[in-house]
Amino acid sequence: LINDVLGYEEGDRLLRLVAEFLRTVEGPDCICCRIAADNFAGITRCEDTQVLDSGLCQLKEYMRNSGMDEQPFTEIPVGVYRFRAGDGKQSLDVLVNYANMAHKIAKERPGSSYVFYDDSIRRRMLEDTALESEAEAAMEDDEFKLYMQPKIDIQNGNQITGAEVLARWLSPSRGLILPGNFIPLFEKSELIVKLDRYMFEHACRWYRSHLEQGGRPVSLAVNVSKAGLFQNDFVDYYTDIKAKYSIPDRVMELEFTESILAADTELFAELVVNLNARGFICSLDDFGSGYSSLNLLKNLPIDVLKLDILFFQKSRDIRRERIVVSNVINMAKELDIKTIAEGVEDMDTVEFLRKAGCNVIQGYVFAKPMPQEDFEHLLTDNQDGSFEGC
Numbered sequence: 363l364i365n366d367v368l369g370y371e372e373g374d375r376l377l378r379l380v381a382e383f384l385r386t387v388e389g390p391d392c393i394c395c396r397i398a399a400d401n402f403a404g405i406t407r408c409e410d411t412q413v414l415d416s417g418l419c420q421l422k423e424y425m426r427n428s429g430m431d432e433q434p435f436t437e438i439p440v441g442v443y444r445f446r447a448g449d450g451k452q453s454l455d456v457l458v459n460y461a462n463m464a465h466k467i468a469k470e471r472p473g474s475s476y477v478f479y480d481d482s483i484r485r486r487m488l489e490d491t492a493l494e495s496e497a498e499a500a501m502e503d504d505e506f507k508l509y510m511q512p513k514i515d516i517q518n519g520n521q522i523t524g525a526e527v528l529a530r531w532l533s534p535s536r537g538l539i540l541p542g543n544f545i546p547l548f549e550k551s552e553l554i555v556k557l558d559r560y561m562f563e564h565a566c567r568w569y570r571s572h573l574e575q576g577g578r579p580v581s582l583a584v585n586v587s588k589a590g591l592f593q594n595d596f597v598d599y600y601t602d603i604k605a606k607y608s609i610p611d612r613v614m615e616l617e618f619t620e621s622i623l624a625a626d627t628e629l630f631a632e633l634v635v636n637l638n639a640r641g642f643i644c645s646l647d648d649f650g651s652g653y654s655s656l657n658l659l660k661n662l663p664i665d666v667l668k669l670d671i672l673f674f675q676k677s678r679d680i681r682r683e684r685i686v687v688s689n690v691i692n693m694a695k696e697l698d699i700k701t702i703a704e705g706v707e708d709m710d711t712v713e714f715l716r717k718a719g720c721n722v723i724q725g726y727v728f729a730k731p732m733p734q735e736d737f738e739h740l741l742t743d744n745q746d747g748s749f750e751g752c
């Protein structure tokens with residue numbers, strides 16, 4: 363990022379500063395080197411971890427004093443391997459590799475931090491590598507299942523208006539794997555685009571057979587990751603699949619997570635207009651979880667705002683929480699945007715949201731995500747009636 367934004371010269375300067383600093387700490391008990399690119403390594407004798415903390419502080423101080431302002435992106439992730447008895451028999455490469463694994467984990471965390479290697483890191487990495495290598499074949503074998511979580515219209519007699527489609531990996535060898543264990547991994551590569559497209563096509567296929575069996579029309583939402591949105595053929599792919607299964611307009615909903623806004627708001631707004639014209643409903647997912655700026659909504663022609671689960675995890679001051687939520691709902695209403703509250707777990711909150719004018723609830727209070735067959739049964743059992751939850 364520094365190379366891209368500030369140029370290579372500035373990037374080189376930063377590397378030289380780190381090298382200079384490391385020279386100042388070298389001595390009989392500490393040696394350092396640059397391995398490659400922006401990776402440095404060192405071995406030090408160290409009685410307690412405070413020495414490492416103060417080392418990191420000194421390095422940051424050194425950079426600040428050298429005129430390299432501490433930019434928010436000059437983070438220094440450090441991976442540490444602690445020598446153990448018997449390690450002398452291992453090759454140095456192996457030990458550096460352990461530190462490297464810890465470094466990778468440190469890089470995933472925000473800010474400058476230390477991560478100590480332990481065997482669970484190695485196990486996790488091996489597990490991740492295995493999952494990654496099995497993923498494509500698993501998609502070909504239809505191991506990813508569509509779970510559906512009902513969405514309930516609380517302004518309209520608690521009718522089921524649709525569902526969000528959520529991925530579950532049912533692996534013959536590993537059992538049921540939840541999205542938290544593979545989505546972040548897939549997001550590191552193009553696998554996430556493949557999975558999103560797989561989910562969308564399977565959702566369309568299900569919807570077609572649902573309609574053919576006389577099922578009642580509901581809306582069906584799938585998640586679209588940031589990487590998927592920026593594919594050149596993104597709009598065409600989703601439009602073609604929708605046409606392939608003759609899905610009517612305004613049935614399929616695409617959920618885009620709020621963090622997409624950080625990438626390119628204008629491009630996103632353009633895509634939404636385009637998708638609307640092709641009969642898709644567009645929603646902004648996880649609203650309020652991080653980057654949201656209410657101001658952005660004024661130029662964003664989305665149909666649905668999904669209030670993040672964080673809004674409904676009991677805060678210390680429920681009165682203030684409710685003022686914020688009802689004002690967001692009001693503002694959305696004035697902008698002609700529907701609101702869905704996610705992660706609602708109690709009836710008290712349902713009643714508050716109903717009064718506040720929120721349209722739809724998706725939360726455990728009514729139903730958890732369920733296999734598609736169960737959702738089908740739920741739809742037949744609750745043809746027109748009010749849904750009390752399951």
Ligand code: C2E
Nearest residue numbers: 528529541545561585586587705706707724725726727731
């Ligand atoms: P999400 O899109 O925000 O989906 C909602 C998550 O909240 C689901 O978790 C759902 O089970 C959970 N949830 C719903 N109501 C409640 C509640 O009342 N209480 C609590 N505690 N949780 C509730 P799930 O199914 O584990 O999915 C996690 C995340 O994985 C999703 O968050 C989504 O970001 C991602 N994901 C799942 N399937 C896909 C997919 O096909 N593609 C992409 N790109 N992401 C997916």
Ligand code: CA
Nearest residue numbers: 526585617647
């Ligand atoms: Ca979602």
Ligand code: CA
Nearest residue numbers: 647648668704
């Ligand atoms: Ca969400």
